[in-house]
Amino acid sequence: GNSVTQMEGPVTLSEEAFLTINCTYTATGYPSLFWYVQYPGEGLQLLLKATKADDKGSNKGFEATYRKETTSFHLEKGSVQVSDSAVYFCALSQGGSEKLVFGKGTKLTVNP
């Protein structure tokens, strides 16, 4: 079945450091790919998405490119801020199914 694998956390960075959170997926066909973020004490918020190969999703300085050849959707940000501290979830959905399939989540802590 479909699955998502994320790099294990936690990740701790200093402010203004470069961030990469790796995400790879297993799916038949062409899934849509998402990054959701969960701030402390809050629910899941969509950060960005891409619906076809080579699409780049971007939001709030975060980017991720849908790479079909490597089945990846890595999240990047050039300069993180303390306010980016949260748990980041990679997810996919596939036509014919209603559900989102999530990775385990990666906790990011950014120190001043």
Next chain:
Amino acid sequence: EPEVTQTPSHQVTQMGQEVILRCVPISNHLYFYWYRQILGQKVEFLVSFYNNEISEKSEIFDDQFSVERPDGSNFTLKIRSTKLEDSAMYFCASSPRTGGTDTQYFGPGTRLTVL
């Protein structure tokens, strides 16, 4: 900006009791979902609901669970006889169209604690 709301934010119950978790999806959305997140684990899909019936459910969603849209705004998840392992954060979500390519918007969650 419209948002999904959930009540209560925290529910504590005794094992074997029935609980109902409530959600108000975004008003023009047609698809509704429940997910759960056991502490420290993945967010897991439970069920999707469209046109007043279940459109998909996971193996977790057994006979102890049911969903209902009792009126034009609420969407509920009922657990008939709670178990300790039902303790989790339960998230409601909605989307305007089928979730294959469309965004699902999540509520803040209800933390269920079963004692």
